[in-house]
Amino acid sequence: MTRSPATPLPPPKARRRLRETAALTQAQLAARVGVTRETVRAWESGRTTPRGRKREAYAKLLNTLAEEATARRSKPEPTASPEPAPVPVVVAVGAGSADASEKAADSLVLPAKPLDERRSDPDPDPGPGPDPAAEQESGPGPGPEPTPDPAALTPAQAFDALYEFGAPALVRQTFLLTGRRELARESVERAFQVAWEHWPEVARDRDPVGWVRAAAYEYALSPWQRFRLRHRHPEPPPADPGDRTLLNTLLRLPPPHRRTLLLYDGVGLGLPETAAETEASTPATANRLLHAREAIAHRLPELADPEVLHRRLAELASSERLRAARPPTVRMGSERRARFLTRAAIAFTVALIGTTALTLRTAPTHYEPPVSPGETVRGVPPKVAPGALSDEELELRQKLRDQLQDGPERLTPRLE
Known part of the structure; x- marks a missing residue:
């Protein structure tokens, strides 16, 4: 029995490109x-x-x-003027060469759908829409700009x-993590x-x-931040009472629980990705999430x-007017810091x-044994002042004078 030939498939890069072109996660x-999602990622x-x-369905x-x-x-593009883009709720940002479009759609601009529906919506609208990176700054614009080719970009x-794609959302995330705008x-x-x-x-x-998000979270949650004088004074809380209560409740959580809750319920990462970013096992991450x-x-x-x-969480993050510095400023600051450290x-x-x-020049050229510390000798009679000799001393002196002082005769034994 002959086996029917397998259905041909495009290369893996072409598969991902087709999915991203259709705006599908x-x-x-x-x-x-x-x-499952992991199966599609492996394909x-x-x-x-x-x-x-x-294979046939794929x-x-x-x-x-x-x-x-x-x-x-x-199809020719319409010449009508583009409508103003809706104001997005920026909470999180995704990136990556393999999951850029997926995480951008799931985490950068949060739609009105709940989180679970965003993770498993079987029939999204694949129609063309504005690029998530272009919608990061709210307000109407002249229209989506063409995306530059990454291979043609310089490192800067x-x-x-x-930075322009991820910094604004990361600042809002870090604010939810720490409750401090300047620290974020x-x-x-x-x-x-x-x-x-x-x-x-x-x-x-x-x-x-x-990668940047993990570095920012580690810096913001560092225990050394509590010793800085500028961070000992509390910052003004949010104006809305509900936002203030939610932020205080978040800040009462232990830092690992707070970070896990923000990554899973705020950013929209899956449980394995949250466990990997927090450097914990999946069961431990699930327990932290439940307790939080x-x-x-x-x-x-x-x-x-x-x-x-x-x-x-999305509303609380979007209610704060947090602005990040310009990319050249951050890049030049990094270069100045690198020059200073160098x-x-x-x-x-x-x-x-x-x-x-200097040590080699001034060091001694030969070994000098150290002087032993002095010790106290006990049992020696005290030194007396000069005076008259006693009878025993006179006898001993006379005996010593009578004996030969030098010469070979001194070495000759004699019988007493």
């Missing part, structure tokens, strides 16, 4: 095919290949997406694009400065915004539903070499 495409990375009916869906993309390219331009801005800027210092590593990372939700529901019963909690290291090395040379 991996979870949405997985729901259409009937598999697009080339680690595994679909087989059987799943190939059919890719062909449909390719036809839709061809139809959109051949790529860093500036990443400082943490994000310091994280991007470290990212620019390690740019070759960050540029090759599959989730560069996640119970603590919030105990004080705010209306937030017991994760969907309502997710929406309230010069400090050179100065320390020169001082160490000079100290070593």
Whole structure:
């Protein structure tokens, strides 16, 4: 019996490109095919290949997406003036070469859908829409600009694009994590400065915004922050009483629980991704999430539903007017910090070499044994003043005078 040939599939990169062109996330495409999100990620990375009916369904869906993309390219664009973009609720940001469009749709601009529906919506609207990166700053604009080719960008331009894409949302996330506006801005800027210092590593990372987010969270939650004088004084709380109560409830949570809750219910990461970013096991992360939700529901019963909690976190983050510095400022600050550290290291090395040379120049050339410390000798009679000799001393003196003082005769034994 001969086996029928397998349905042909495009290369893994072409599969991902077709999905991104149709504005579909991996979870949405997985729901259409009937598999999990991790399976679609493995198919697009080339680690595994679909087989059987799943292969046929996947190939059919890719062909449909390719036809839709061809139809959109051949269809003339309307000349009507674009409508103003709606004001987005910016809470989180995703990135990465493999999951850029998925996390941007799931985390950057939060739609009116609840979080669970955003993770498993089987029939999203694949129509063309404004790019999430262009909607990051609210307000009407002239229309979406063409996305530049990443291969044609210089490192500085790529860093500036990443900063403009992720910094505003990261500042809002860090504010929810710490409750301090200035610390949130400082943490994000310091994280991007470290990212620019390690740019070759960050540029090759599959989730560069996640790399920066982890660095910003670590800096913001550092225990050394409590010793800084500027952070000992409380900042003005939010004006709305509900926002103030929610923020105080978040800040009462332990830092690991607070970070887990923000990543899962605020950013929209999955449980394995949250566990990996918090450097904890998946069961431990699940327990932290449950305890954090119970603590919030105990004080705010209306937030017991994760969907309502997710929406309230988005509203709380968007209510604060937090602005990040410009990308060139952060990049130049990183370069100045790198120059300062380099010069400090050179100065320390020169001082160490000079100290070593001076020590070798002034050190003794031969070994000098140390002088033993003095010891007290007991039993010696005290020294007396000169005076008349006693009879025993006179006899001893006469005996010594009678004996030979020198010469070989002194060595001759004699009988007494």
